[in-house]
Amino acid sequence: MQVWLNMAMSLDGSTSSGGKWSGLSSPRDRQKMDELRAECDGLLIGARTIAVDNPNVNVKASPEKSPVPITICRSTILDPALRFFQGPRKPIVFTSKEPETRSNAEWIVTDSSKLTPVEIVQELSKRKVSRLLLEGGPTLARAFLNANLIDRMYLTIVPWVLFEHNASERIEPRNFKLTSVEQFDQEIFLQYDR
Numbered sequence: 637m638q639v640w641l642n643m644a645m646s647l648d649g650s651t652s653s654g655g656k657w658s659g660l661s662s663p664r665d666r667q668k669m670d671e672l673r674a675e676c677d678g679l680l681i682g683a684r685t686i687a688v689d690n691p692n693v694n695v696k697a698s699p700e701k702s703p704v705p706i707t708i709c710r711s712t713i714l715d716p717a718l719r720f721f722q723g724p725r726k727p728i729v730f731t732s733k734e735p736e737t738r739s740n741a742e743w744i745v746t747d748s749s750k751l752t753p754v755e756i757v758q759e760l761s762k763r764k765v766s767r768l769l770l771e772g773g774p775t776l777a778r779a780f781l782n783a784n785l786i787d788r789m790y791l792t793i794v795p796w797v798l799f800e801h802n803a804s805e806r807i808e809p810r811n812f813k814l815t816s817v818e819q820f821d822q823e824i825f826l827q828y829d830r
């Protein structure tokens with residue numbers, strides 16, 4: 637199975653503002669997200685991201701291409717009204733706690749020691765998921781990177797300065813123009829001028 641990571645970050649590398657990311661992506665980035673989703677058959681989103689951002693989980697342009705939404709949770713309570721449970725495909729939830737209702741998802745209840753990236757990937761491979769798109773958040777992304785399970789990363793840098801992981805306000809560097817993008821070896825150097 638292949639695992640792709642798609643995440644966005646501000647100019648200073650923050651991945652949320654006031655505890656959320658929603659509203660910070662550009663239309664182009666959202667289109668790219670849609671295209672990537674359409675190329676994948678599994679869509680893994682962190683439990684906290686689902687709870688705070690309430691992301692949609694479909695492919696907007698062609699809902700029939702929507703991947704199966706997947707998450708992993710031990711303590712997070714996921715409200716059944718969340719969009720995660722309302723998409724065109726029945727989601728898969730890996731959990732260590734018996735859910736109150738099983739009707740809105742396929743619940744895979746297992747010991748919390750088995751909720752590791754390696755075991756999740758193995759289980760999804762058995763279920764014929766061939767390409768998994770991981771859309772964050774950073775905690776889950778870090779766990780998959782640490783387990784050396786990411787095959788490709790799509791990282792979008794958006795023109796906001798947040799200056800902390802959970803900044804309460806976003807700062808748009810007005811009147812700055814991106815004047816240079818330079819690749820040097822494996823790094824990208826961005827230059828903004830007024």
Ligand SMILES: NC(=O)c1ccc[n+]([C@@H]2O[C@H](COP(=O)([O-])OP(=O)(O)OC[C@H]3O[C@@H](n4cnc5c(N)ncnc54)[C@H](OP(=O)(O)O)[C@@H]3O)[C@@H](O)[C@H]2O)c1
Nearest residue numbers: 644652655656657682684685710711712772773774775776
């Ligand atoms: N910039 C972007 O592209 C982007 C994308 C997505 C999200 N975000 C932002 O990221 C923030 C949420 O991210 P987050 O890092 O706090 O949480 P997250 O990665 O969305 O979810 C982490 C949760 O996943 C569960 N989990 C289960 N098994 C795990 C494992 N093996 N390893 C790690 N986690 C596991 C844990 O909850 P349990 O205790 O329930 O198991 C953990 O708290 C939000 O502010 C959101 O807006 C940004």
